Amino acid sequence: MNELSTDNHKNSSSLSIKDLLKKVFFIDLIQGLFITFNYTFTKTITERYPDDEKWIPYKRFRGLHTLNRNKEGKELCVGCELCQKSCPTQCITVIPMEDKTGKGIADRIAYRWEINLLRCMFCGLCEDACPTEALKLGREYELASFSMQRQIRSKEELIKPQPIPVEFEGGVIVRATLEKGDKEIKVKPDLSVQKRWW
Amino acid sequence: MENGNRDLITREVTLNMGPQHPSTHGVMHLILHMQGEKIVKAEPDIGFLHRGMEKIAENLLYSQFVPYTDRLDYLSSMTNNLGYVMAVEKLLNIEVPERGKYIRVITSELSRISSHLLAVGAWGLDLGAITIVLYAFREREMILDLFEMLCGARLTYNYMKIGGVRGDLPPGFIEKCKEFVNIFPKRVDEYEGLLTGNRIWLRRNKGIGVVTAEDAINLGLTGPSLRGSGVNWDIRKDEPYLVYDRFDFKVATGENGDCFDRYIVRVEEMRQAARIIEQALQQIPDGPVNADVPEFVLPPKEDVMTKMESLIHHFKLISHGFKPPKGEVYSSIEAPKGELGFYIISDGSERPFRVKIRAPSFVNLQGIDHMSKGAYFADVVAVISSLDPVFGEVDK
Numbered sequence: 001m002n003e004l005s006t007d008n009h010k011n012s013s014s015l016s017i018k019d020l021l022k023k024v025f026f027i028d029l030i031q032g033l034f035i036t037f038n039y040t041f042t043k044t045i046t047e048r049y050p051d052d053e054k055w056i057p058y059k060r061f062r063g064l065h066t067l068n069r070n071k072e073g074k075e076l077c078v079g080c081e082l083c084q085k086s087c088p089t090q091c092i093t094v095i096p097m098e099d100k101t102g103k104g105i106a107d108r109i110a111y112r113w114e115i116n117l118l119r120c121m122f123c124g125l126c127e128d129a130c131p132t133e134a135l136k137l138g139r140e141y142e143l144a145s146f147s148m149q150r151q152i153r154s155k156e157e158l159i160k161p162q163p164i165p166v167e168f169e170g171g172v173i174v175r176a177t178l179e180k181g182d183k184e185i186k187v188k189p190d191l192s193v194q195k196r197w198w
Numbered sequence: 199m200e201n202g203n204r205d206l207i208t209r210e211v212t213l214n215m216g217p218q219h220p221s222t223h224g225v226m227h228l229i230l231h232m233q234g235e236k237i238v239k240a241e242p243d244i245g246f247l248h249r250g251m252e253k254i255a256e257n258l259l260y261s262q263f264v265p266y267t268d269r270l271d272y273l274s275s276m277t278n279n280l281g282y283v284m285a286v287e288k289l290l291n292i293e294v295p296e297r298g299k300y301i302r303v304i305t306s307e308l309s310r311i312s313s314h315l316l317a318v319g320a321w322g323l324d325l326g327a328i329t330i331v332l333y334a335f336r337e338r339e340m341i342l343d344l345f346e347m348l349c350g351a352r353l354t355y356n357y358m359k360i361g362g363v364r365g366d367l368p369p370g371f372i373e374k375c376k377e378f379v380n381i382f383p384k385r386v387d388e389y390e391g392l393l394t395g396n397r398i399w400l401r402r403n404k405g406i407g408v409v410t411a412e413d414a415i416n417l418g419l420t421g422p423s424l425r426g427s428g429v430n431w432d433i434r435k436d437e438p439y440l441v442y443d444r445f446d447f448k449v450a451t452g453e454n455g456d457c458f459d460r461y462i463v464r465v466e467e468m469r470q471a472a473r474i475i476e477q478a479l480q481q482i483p484d485g486p487v488n489a490d491v492p493e494f495v496l497p498p499k500e501d502v503m504t505k506m507e508s509l510i511h512h513f514k515l516i517s518h519g520f521k522p523p524k525g526e527v528y529s530s531i532e533a534p535k536g537e538l539g540f541y542i543i544s545d546g547s548e549r550p551f552r553v554k555i556r557a558p559s560f561v562n563l564q565g566i567d568h569m570s571k572g573a574y575f576a577d578v579v580a581v582i583s584s585l586d587p588v589f590g591e592v593d594k
Contacts, residue, residue: 028395035391036329045336060350060368085517088262123265123356128364129516131502131509137350171347198340198377 045197047173050187054176056164057139062122064140065115067159068133075103075159076134079110083126083135091119092126105132113155117143139164145184164189172196208234215578217246223320223582224589228566230578237578240570242563247593255553259519260286261360263553268354270557271591273316276309276345277533279358284439285529285540286360289522290494298362298487299440304375304478305348305357306531307471311382312341313534314422314464314471321461321583322393325402330392337385340378347371361495362488372479379476386468394465403458407569407581410455417565420558421536422463423585427455433532445477457584464586494520519548535559535586555594559587 022028047053057063068076079096097111127137139162145151164170168191175193179186215228225246231239251270255263267282268275280302287294294302319334342352347368349357357364393399409417414427424431432449434442450466452459489495492511501508524546530539536558545551562585569581 023397028397032329032392032396035388058347058350058368060348060365061346062350080513082513082516086262088258088265121265121354122351123268123354124350124364125262125265125356128359128496131512133499171343198343 047197050176050178050185052175053173054187054189056168056170056172056174056189056191057141058170059166059168061139061141061170062124062127062137064117064138064143064153065120065126065158066136066138066162067113067155068136069159070105074105075109076105076132077110077113077155078104078106078132078134079108079113080131082129082131086125086129088123088125089119089121091116110155113158115153115158117151117153118148138162139170142185142187147183150183164191210238213575223587225593226582226587226589228578228582230575232575235574237570237573237575240567240578242566244560244563244589244592247589249594251594252553252555255550257549259548260522260550261515261519263550264359265354265356268356269590270555270594271313271533271535271538271559271588272353273588274306274309274313274534275353275355276305276357277313277531277538279355280306281529281531281533281538282540283358283360284531285527285542286522288529289525289527289542289544290360290491290520292361292489292491292494294362294489295486296441296483297366297485298489300478300482301363301367301487302358303440303442303445304475304482305345305355305363307474307478308341308344308375310471310534311468312338314468315341317534317583317586318389318393318461318464321580321586322399324579324583325399327393327396327399330389333385333388333392337382340381344371344375344378347374359488359496361491362486366487372482375475376479379472379479382472383469386465386472390465393461400458402577402580403461403584404456405454406457406573406577407584408454408456409565409569413568414455414565417568418561419536419565420561421532421534422460422467423536423562423565425450426452426460426463426584428453428459433530433537439531441478442474444481445474447474457580460584494522521546521548530556533558535588535591536562557591557594559585559589559591560594563587563592 047055049055070076079094081094081096084092084094093112093114094110095112096108098107099109100107103109122137124137126135172194173196175190176187179188211232213230213232215230217225217227227243227246229241229243230237251266254266264279264282267278270278315334315338319331322328322330345355346352348371349355349364409419409427411427411429414424414429428451430449430451433439435449447470450463450470452463488498496515497508497511502512522544524544526541526543528539528541530537537556538558539556541554541556542550543552566581566585570578573581
């Protein structure tokens with residue numbers, strides 16, 4: 001296995017003139033400093049979050065749960081409770097009810113749909129379990145809050161339309177503004193100004 | 199001391215290193231028995247991150263345990279997922295389609311690169327070379343971007359599932375992955391430029407923490423820690439799983455078994471992993487990614503929407519799980535840190551009777567006493583970094 005790697009680094013025993021000169025003139029350290037110096041002239045890759053910029057995740061991102069409606073605006077959730085059953089941490093509560101008013105796609109909708117984000121580990125098994133594609137893990141990831149109660153999110157909030165459209169490809173850094181509220185701090189993205197970092 | 203006849207013999211001092219010490223890679227508690235500045239004995243005290251993973255597995259359906267394996271070695275979740283699902287697949291006797299196998303190889307090699315990047319970066323950080331970790335993290339960030347695109351998470355991927363993977367490669371993934379593989383070897387040259395020849399790096403690592411090939415085998419070391427001692431043992435090569443036998447790659451080994459050799463092995467493994475990914479991206483065939491075994495594997499979402507049988511299987515599998523045959527299996531893979539094995543005993547019910555995890559970091563950690571005996575206190579930091587233990591995996 002010598003031909004692989006160790007040969008290049010085995011020069012410590014026989015110190016030739018060349019090696020001695022290298023050592024005297026600090027070539028090894030200069031080589032490293034040269035690499036770092038070169039980076040002075042390259043583009044910055046860091047992201048100024050949360051003041052000016054924000055990362056918009058890719059489509060498959062597993063953030064805060066979203067409940068969806070179909071094209072006619074009917075609730076897709078039929079209250080089948082499969083998400084509750086598939087959840088390894090038992091953080092989802094579903095209470096189904098019968099509904100004849102045509103709110104949902106069938107005559108059964110979720111009366112209550114609650115997720116406890118303190119227990120959730122965002123594994124996405126509920127998403128896989130959902131037979132109607134009602135439940136999707138969305139792209140919201142700023143979930144810190146000042147109270148524990150806020151971490152239990154219910155259907156009424158999750159079914160609202162997403163701030164980032166579903167079709168948006170993601171994987172970009174966009175311009176953003178920091179908004180401090182009483183209950184939460186949010187970074188509002190502006191999708192029109194985008195950049196990629198690599 | 200055995201050799202220090204001229205050393206001043208003082209009273210033995212016991213020093214606690216950790217569990218909050220920044221260079222102990224997590225919650226490691228090391229009890230060091232010291233004679234002056236030299237180590238007489240190093241005892242790792244583990245268990246601060248114990249969550250009872252093996253017991254949790256006994257109370258969950260087979261498919262529900264996959265996200266928990268993410269939390270074992272959280273720096274390379276993908277290989278943990280792979281180790282577990284391969285063990286269950288062996289129990290169920292499922293064959294994954296070709297495309298699924300190639301995707302698994304690509305993702306686990308990416309995972310290997312990201313794990314080694316952090317190992318080398320944090321190692322530099324521990325020994326005072328702070329630049330390297332910033333550079334290593336840039337490439338690691340690229341890999342995390344790729345993983346986010348692929349499975350939606352940056353750390354706890356939960357991408358593998360029993361019988362395949364959670365989703366096919368998204369459009370644009372192969373191009374981006376190729377771009378990464380093209381950039382990466384040049385970046386490894388940069389790391390080597392920063393570290394490999396650096397005299398401080400050499401003085402801190404050469405001849406430190408020496409473990410001979412025979413001792414390494416006796417201690418049960420695996421992965422880069424074993425190969426650094428010159429033992430040519432890599433499960434990918436010696437007991438090929440998935441499609442590793444179709445790729446041309448070399449197993450990097452060291453000679454002296456010191457910290458520096460372990461570093462060289464890691465760097466070389468990163469290069470070889472990039473080569474494997476490149477070949478896999480060229481060879482990857484079209485086709486399904488999940489095995490078509492309705493009694494064990496969830497049917498595709500489109501089928502659930504349109505076909506009655508698929509919908510029935512879907513409901514059945516989610517709510518009751520599946521019942522594998524009675525029996526025991528052991529399956530192991532080459533994770534970035536060493537041999538990761540899962541031993542599963544099935545009693546024929548839908549939950550495993552017992553899951554034993556052979557975590558590489560846990561076994562490698564017992565080499566620490568052998569490696570740091572007689573060394574200076576500052577060398578222990580280099581030894582810990584060279585073993586690269588991750589405490590999610592050690593404590594389980």
